[in-house]
Structure formats: C-alpha cells, structure tokens
Amino acid sequence: MELICPAGTPASLEAAVEAGADAVYCGFRDETNARNFPGLNFSREELRKSIAFAHRRGVKVLVAINTFARAGSFGLWQAAIDDAVAAGADALILADLATLDYAARHHPAQRLHVSVQAGAANPDAIRFYVESFGARRVVLPRVLNVAEIASIVRESACETEVFVFGGLCVMEEGRCSLSSYATGKSPNMNGVCSPASHVAYAEREGQIVSTLGGFTINSFGKDESAGYPTLCKGRFVTPKSSGYIFEEPVSLDAAVMLPALRDAGVTAFKIEGRQRGRAYIAEVVRSFRRILAEIDQGRSAPPAGLAAMAEGQASTVGAYRKSWR
Amino acid sequence: MQLTLGPVLYHWSPERWRDFYYRMADEAQIDVVVVGETVCSKRAPFKQDYLPAVIERLEGAGKRVLHASLILVSLPRERRQTRELMQVAEAEVEINDLTCLASLGERPFAVGPFVNVYNEAAAGFLAARGATRICLPPELPLPAVAAIAAAVPQLAIEVFAFGKVPLAISARCYHARAHRLTKDNCRFVCENDPDGMSVKTLDGAGFLSVNGVQTLSDSCASLLCDLPALGRAGVASLRLSPQCCDMVAVARLFRDVVDERIDPREAEGRLGEIYPEVPFSNGFLHGAPGHNRIDAGGGRPGELR
Numbered sequence: 001m002e003l004i005c006p007a008g009t010p011a012s013l014e015a016a017v018e019a020g021a022d023a024v025y026c027g028f029r030d031e032t033n034a035r036n037f038p039g040l041n042f043s044r045e046e047l048r049k050s051i052a053f054a055h056r057r058g059v060k061v062l063v064a065i066n067t068f069a070r071a072g073s074f075g076l077w078q079a080a081i082d083d084a085v086a087a088g089a090d091a092l093i094l095a096d097l098a099t100l101d102y103a104a105r106h107h108p109a110q111r112l113h114v115s116v117q118a119g120a121a122n123p124d125a126i127r128f129y130v131e132s133f134g135a136r137r138v139v140l141p142r143v144l145n146v147a148e149i150a151s152i153v154r155e156s157a158c159e160t161e162v163f164v165f166g167g168l169c170v171m172e173e174g175r176c177s178l179s180s181y182a183t184g185k186s187p188n189m190n191g192v193c194s195p196a197s198h199v200a201y202a203e204r205e206g207q208i209v210s211t212l213g214g215f216t217i218n219s220f221g222k223d224e225s226a227g228y229p230t231l232c233k234g235r236f237v238t239p240k241s242s243g244y245i246f247e248e249p250v251s252l253d254a255a256v257m258l259p260a261l262r263d264a265g266v267t268a269f270k271i272e273g274r275q276r277g278r279a280y281i282a283e284v285v286r287s288f289r290r291i292l293a294e295i296d297q298g299r300s301a302p303p304a305g306l307a308a309m310a311e312g313q314a315s316t317v318g319a320y321r322k323s324w325r
Numbered sequence: 326m327q328l329t330l331g332p333v334l335y336h337w338s339p340e341r342w343r344d345f346y347y348r349m350a351d352e353a354q355i356d357v358v359v360v361g362e363t364v365c366s367k368r369a370p371f372k373q374d375y376l377p378a379v380i381e382r383l384e385g386a387g388k389r390v391l392h393a394s395l396i397l398v399s400l401p402r403e404r405r406q407t408r409e410l411m412q413v414a415e416a417e418v419e420i421n422d423l424t425c426l427a428s429l430g431e432r433p434f435a436v437g438p439f440v441n442v443y444n445e446a447a448a449g450f451l452a453a454r455g456a457t458r459i460c461l462p463p464e465l466p467l468p469a470v471a472a473i474a475a476a477v478p479q480l481a482i483e484v485f486a487f488g489k490v491p492l493a494i495s496a497r498c499y500h501a502r503a504h505r506l507t508k509d510n511c512r513f514v515c516e517n518d519p520d521g522m523s524v525k526t527l528d529g530a531g532f533l534s535v536n537g538v539q540t541l542s543d544s545c546a547s548l549l550c551d552l553p554a555l556g557r558a559g560v561a562s563l564r565l566s567p568q569c570c571d572m573v574a575v576a577r578l579f580r581d582v583v584d585e586r587i588d589p590r591e592a593e594g595r596l597g598e599i600y601p602e603v604p605f606s607n608g609f610l611h612g613a614p615g616h617n618r619i620d621a622g623g624g625r626p627g628e629l630r
Binding site: 068069070071072074095096097098101102118119120121122123124125127128129131132143144148151170171172174175176177178180181182183184186188189209213215216217218219232235236237238239240241242245246247319323324325 | 427446505
C-alpha cells in the first residue's frame with residue numbers, strides 16, 4: 001500500500017518525504033494543474049531539485065498536469081509534459097484526452113496515471129485508458145463505494161488509487177462547472193474551484209454572510225465560525241427544504257475505511273491538499289503512516305484523530321459508504 | 326446551421342415524454358433529435374416501452390435520431406445498459422462518457438456535451454476514433470469553439486444554445502436528499518419537478534436547479550444574439566435542451582434567426598414570452614461567469630464586423 005502525499009511547495013515536498021510518504025504529487029506554477037493557486041506550485045528548477053531530493057530518499061514524485069488544455073494553446077501543456085519527463089518524474093497524472101494522447105505518443109516509456117479529473121468510474125472506462133494510452137494507474141472519482149471499488153480492481157488491468165483524506169468533491173470530478181457558473185473560473189479550465197479572488201464576507205443583521213461571485217453561499221450566527229464558501233457546501237433554499245442541500249462543510253477522512261480499501265485491492269491511498277502548509281502536511285502524513293503500520297500489524301484502524309484539521313471541523317467517509325448517496 | 330433537440334434531462338411521465346416527441350416529430354423544424362435517459366439509470370425503464378415508437382415517429386418525419394448514453398456510469402446495471410446501447414446496430418449513438426468507447430467498435434458516433442472536449446487535440450482524437458459530431462461542453466468560451474471547429478473541419482461542431490445549463494453530476498441524489506429519502510428508495514420524487522427543482526440562495530436569489538443526481542443552472546442559456554458570431558466560428562449545429570415551455574416555438578425562433586427572418590434581439594424578446602420568468606444567460610460563451618447575460622450585439626448571420 002502506497003501513501004501518496006500532496007506538495008504545493010518544495011518545502012512541503014520535503015516535509016512529506018520526511019514524514020514517510022511513498023510518493024509525493026505536485027504541479028507546475030501555471031494553469032496546467034488543478035491546484036493553480038497564487039503562491040503555490042513548482043518552477044522547472046524547483047521540480048528538478050525536488051525530484052532529485054525525493055529520489056535520494058527513495059520517494060517517488062508524480063507530476064499532476066491535470067487540467068484540460070485550452071484550445072489554441074496546447075503548447076503550454078505539451079511543454080509541461082516534456083519538462084516533467086525531462087525532470088525525471090516517476091509518473092504524470094493526466095486527465096485530458098489531448099494530454100494523454102500526446103504523452104503516450106511522445107513519451108511511450110513514461111508511466112501515466114489517469115487523474116481523478118478524468119472521472120473514470122467503471123472498468124470499461126478504465127479499459128479505454130489502458131488500451132488507448134497504456135495507463136498504469138487510475139485515480140478513482142469520489143463517487144464509488146468500497147464494493148464497487150473492489151469490483152473495479154478485480155476487472156481492471158491497472159493499479160487503482162483512491163483519496164482517503166482532505167477536500168471532498170460531492171460532484172463527479174472533472175465534470176463540474178458550478179464554480180465557473182458563479183465566477184467564470186473552473187477546475188477543468190483554470191485549475192481552481194470557488195476561487196478566493198471571488199469570495200467576500202459581509203456583516204448583515206448580526207450574521208456573517210459569505211458570497212462567491214456575488215451569490216450568497218452561507219450565513220453564520222455569532223456562535224458559528226464562518227467557513228470558506230465552497231460552492232457545493234453552502235446553505236441554500238429549495239421548495240422542500242433548506243440548508244446544506246448538496247453537502248455539509250465536511251472534508252473526507254476515510255481512515256476507518258483503510259482496511260476495507262486495502263482488502264478491496266487498492267494500490268495507493270492519496271491525501272488531498274496541495275494548497276496546505278508544510279506543518280499540516282507533515283502531521284497528516286505522519287498520522288496516516290502510523291495507521292498504515294498498525295493495519296499492517298493486523299490491528300484495526302483507529303480514527304485518524306485529525307478532525308480539527310479538517311475543514312469545518314467535521315469529516316465524512318463520503319461515497320465509500322453506500323448510504324452517502 | 327442545423328438545430329438539434331437535446332435529450333429530455335428531466336423525469337417526465339412516460340406519456341408526457343412520448344407525446345412531447347410526437348409533437349416535435351410532427352411540428353418542429355429540427356434536424357437532429359437526441360433521445361434516451363442520460364441522467365439517472367433508475368428512470369430508463371419508464372421510457373423503454375415508448376422508445377421504439379418515438380424513434381419511428383421522429384425518423385418518419387425526416388429527423389435524424391441519436392440515442393444518448395448515461396452521463397455517469399458506475400453500477401453494474403449502468404454498465405450493462407451502456408454496453409447494450411453501444412451494440413444496438415440500428416441506433417446511432419451519442420456518447421456522454423468515454424466508457425462507451427470500450428464497446429463501440431468501429432461504428433461512427435456522436436459526442437454529447439458531457440465528454441470533456443476542451444481543445445482541438447481532444448476533438449481530433451475522437452474524430453480519428455469515428456466521431457462525426459461533437460456537442461461541446463457548455464462552459465467553453467467562443468475562441469475555444471472557433472479553434473476546435475477550424476482545426477477539425479470534418480466534425481460537425483455543436484454548442485448548447487438553449488435550456489438550463491447542465492453544470493454537474495453526482496452519485497448522490499439531491500432530489501431524494503431534499504425530500505429526506507435515500508437514493509435507493511427515492512420514490513421518484515424528481516417526477517414532481519419536470520422543469521427542475523429551484524435552488525435559491527439564502528437571500529432568495531435564483532441560483533441553481535436540481536434534477537436528481539444532476540445540478541443545472543437556474544438561468545436558461547440563450548445564444549440567440551450570439552448566432553452571428555457562432556456562424557462565423559464555424560459552428561454547424563445548435564442544441565436546444567427541452568424545458569417546460571413550447572419547444573416548437575423555441576425551435577421556430579432559432580430557425581428564424583438562423584435564416585435571417587427576424588432580428589436576434591427581437592427574437593430574444595419573444596423567447597422571454599415563450600419561457601417567461603426565467604433569466605437568460607450566455608456568460609460562458611464570453612468567458613464570463615456562466616450566469617451572466619452579455620450584450621452580444623446581435624447582427625446578421627454571416628455579417629463580418
């Protein structure tokens with residue numbers, strides 16, 4: 001079982017390596033990756049040095065180039081692929097047919113992983129990626145329960161990787177335009193969701209109101225902490241009910257599911273959070289390293305005990321349990 | 326410029342669904358009609374009995390019929406439905422997920438708006454696999470549409486031109502959740518909202534619509550005033566997505582603007598009478614927030630400015 005950890009900066013990458021990551025994933029400082037946030041990500045030089053550092057410690061580096069290339073500007077995505085290969089990336093994490101096709105044809109020896117943004121949610125879709133591009137691993141979308149994952153693993157000719165901790169998409173990844181509907185900026189095209197540049201807070205009648213692109217996403221009383229207005233985790237009103245109609249402001253913590261996911265045959269467990277600081281990353285990685293060691297010794301998985309770090313202070317195992325649907 | 330009637334995204338009663346297509350077959354000036362359940366596999370059996378008659382009526386009226394696949398395929402039942410659809414030789418299929426390519430073989434196919442085609446290289450890849458037409462994702466801005474149409478001229482490029490905009494798909498059913506039901510025991514409550522369930526902000530502003538596992542916009546896309554620019558960009562077809570309004574009249578209006586019989590601005594005014602009390606939007610095409618309504622100027626098709 002591999003532990004795959006996020007790094008938004010070279011310092012975070014070092015922290016993840018020190019804390020026991022088997023592999024670290026990161027991206028270039030541009031719109032080619034799905035965490036295109038200000039002050040984050042790697043220059044070409046930083047990536048080369050970080051890969052050299054990780055390799056000295058026996059840790060792999062996976063480079064995420066997982067947005068969808070802008071029409072007429074494919075050169076930016078081609079360059080990212082070429083440069084990541086040249087820097088010695090252990091795998092590229094890709095989502096777009098265009099980038100997968102380019103990488104498979106121009107770098108046939110390079111290991112390719114299908115990003116969660118590709119939304120490959122069943123063995124037939126996975127077979128398409130394996131047969132078309134020689135994909136070696138697929139990161140599964142967060143819409144599947146453990147039984148479905150087990151069945152995918154049984155039928156698939158490539159490795160699987162699943163998210164076990166961090167931000168939780170409630171919509172299928174790679175096919176969500178909610179953010180661009182409100183702000184003009186989307187995960188697929190710009191590598192951002194509910195971007196901070198479009199967030200505002202205001203005080204109205206004793207409530208703190210959070211908005212995204214001018215739409216009210218939530219409202220908090222004095223005794224509530226005002227969470228970040230991620231669009232799908234806001235309070236809204238329908239004719240039948242009001243409140244968190246899509247999902248509460250929770251994040252994913254599937255630590256208790258690790259034995260079941262291991263038994264399902266999953267190859268790698270992934271922690272979300274390239275936007276997080278190095279202290280956070282070090283602590284989460286250390287915790288999961290410890291839990292995995294305990295599972296290896298036959299002890300059942302304790303809860304990760306990281307709830308305080310989870311956004312909104314609450315966590316869920318998400319779609320891994322069927323009742324989530 | 327062709328007009329394509331997209332699949333009914335909502336859970337209409339089987340009879341309403343059948344009669345809608347009969348009327349569109351007989352009355353609407355539409356070139357291509359897409360049928361099939363794309364949103365929820367639990368709904369598909371309701372339409373199954375009427376589907377052959379609907380297809381026959383449409384084809385009898387000279388319409389080209391495409392059979393659309395599910396957007397999100399994860400359950401064994403959904404894989405089976407999808408594989409069977411791909412192997413039914415008589416129906417031309419519109420794929421909404423790359424799952425379909427695993428069982429399609431060498432047959433030509435159309436690509437629906439839920440397959441991520443954001444650039445000319447992805448479009449070219451699908452064309453090489455047998456795609457003949459692609460309805461692009463609704464969030465694509467006009468320069469991307471133009472670049473794709475120019476680079477892959479053998480493909481008929483279509484854009485989402487009318488209807489509430491599909492924005493997201495999930496494993497979770499928000500209709501069931503709003504009614505405090507589970508997805509497995511949903512009682513098909515989505516049937517009570519044939520035009521989607523409105524999702525307003527806490528201060529009462531229209532924002533989104535829920536259609537089972539799908540989330541759409543509250544606003545209705547209207548690219549009427551953008552038609553001249555779309556024509557110049559090489560767009561071959563306009564997708565009209567069925568809403569609870571007179572879709573024959575909507576199709577007539579788009580046809581009249583395409584054929585330069587009426588001015589786009591005047592047409593959009595009339596569209597507001599056909600589908601009242603719903604705001605129109607075209608922000609995505611202009612690279613702006615999707616809910617925006619940008620003044621596209623109108624003008625005549627083919628007119629170079």
